[in-house]
Amino acid sequence: MSLTPDDVRTIARLARLAVSEQDIPRYANNLSRILDFVAQLDKADTTSVAPMAHPLDMSQRLREDAVTESGQRELFQKNAPQVEAGLYLVPKVIE
């Protein structure tokens, strides 16, 4: 499995990662190497094997639909890069 520079650009875009042009060949190289390495899984016979998503056989726990948290907007927004009147600011999305 060999990824081209264009493949890397596509993956980076899907992952919302800005990757500089000069780093693209190195990522193409590294990622190809990783994919080649994991390709050895192909040799394993997994016919009729159930996929495992979670180590323990347990189901999702449910809880009462009750309010357990208090509003802490100001505290949480102390970590925000840009806020105004309790709102998170981002560049204009809708013209």
Added chain:
Amino acid sequence: MPPRFLIRFHDFNMHTKTLTQLARDLKAHKLSSEELTRAYLARIEHFNPELNAFITVLRQQALTTARAADACIRKGDAGPLTGLPIAHKDIFCTQGVKTSCGSKMLDNFISPYDATVVERLNKAGTVMLGKTNMDEFAMGSSSETSFYGPVKNPWDPTRVPGGSSGGSAAAVAARLAPAATGTDTGGSVRQPAALTGLTGIKPTYGRVSRYGMIAFASSLDQAGVITCTAEDAAMLMNVIAGFDERDSTSVDRPVPDYVAALDQPLKGLRIGLPKEFFDPGLDTRVGDAVHAALSIYKKLGAAVRDISLPNFPLSVPTYYVVAPAEASSNLSRFDGVRYGHRCENPVDLMDLYTRSRGEGFGAEVKRRIMTGTYVLSAGYYDAYYLKAQKTRTLIRGDFLEAFKQVDLIMGPTAPTPAFKLGEKTDDPVTMYLNDIYANGVNLAGLPGLSIPMGFVDGLPVGLQIIGNYFDEARLLATAHQYQRETDWHTRIPQGYE
């Protein structure tokens, strides 16, 4: 001229004592928590510049907590851990304290709340000395991917301490803290413990709450501790283990008293030795050390038998599909909007996302996010992710089969002693293979532990003990009784005695 407290500290050799011994001394009023805390802070100040084990040191906060602990001890309401200093891996959220996860992305993040592990240890009266350095977002096996620079191994500063909990391991190995927390997604507690001559336990998945532990791969992540002895680890496990409704995969099941169980006899214990652990990648001298350790267990009345985990060689490739897939999803929360790094002057929302993430994450984190994105993308999901979920079933199945015949599985923790800084940074796969004996345990969700079992070229090597689900008490007892027969765990690296 070292500070006054450093001299007194050395006079009393407090730093050579275990957490258990220090607890006894505190209770007997032989020393105060403030003295102990000042002494460790002095050692951190003196030694941290060369080791880079800490990202944040909490001098004032630690002294305030220590004085409060002393007041508790005087009044007679102290618990087993009251007044004992501890360091936390910087992956655990700590209220009002920077929680960076070793990343530029969170360099400016002050956590608004405590992780459950931290909350429980605070409530138990421990004194937080600071936050330890780590591989960025716990992605690494050498603690070299940190935004804050690499951690050095106290046994040889030209070598890595392992990772990702390398700061915790280096801090305890150099006796800058008597114990530290860590997290283990694919070996990140056990491998650094092995490479620095310490005891490290990764409990069963779901045994310790993940709440407030910054997520890497949610079906694999588990909190643990790095200590000098199994007895010390048992003391901490008594506090951190247990159900937490804030973690949806936390298991509601009674927690045994791990300290009380340390002396359960080993006679009749059945130990399995998987032949797959003795592969060509294993340094034969590490293999010899495993056999030497097994001979001690035989002397203690255990029976050793050869077993096979035929699918175990699939664990690293399986891990490097599952873990990056989960990471790519978990790390999508870092968007430059609500917290974390934001790029300068974004032109639009897409630019804000991509540049904030591109600047905030380091190379290894980007590689894993991209690997995960690829294996989950349309057209590749079945070939990679679904396939890896199936091989994961096979890997767990081998363990379940083995535990029908044996009580515990033993082998090396890592294939070699600590490697040189920079030795494995060029090729990610070479680095990944250092966790060849560790990854499978996380994929199966089993508890694992590493204890020091000797030295190769003057560097410590670790014995890995793997148990059945929720069998931590037996793991700790088995480790403890080895440590009563050996003194590897008492060795302190030269220059830090």
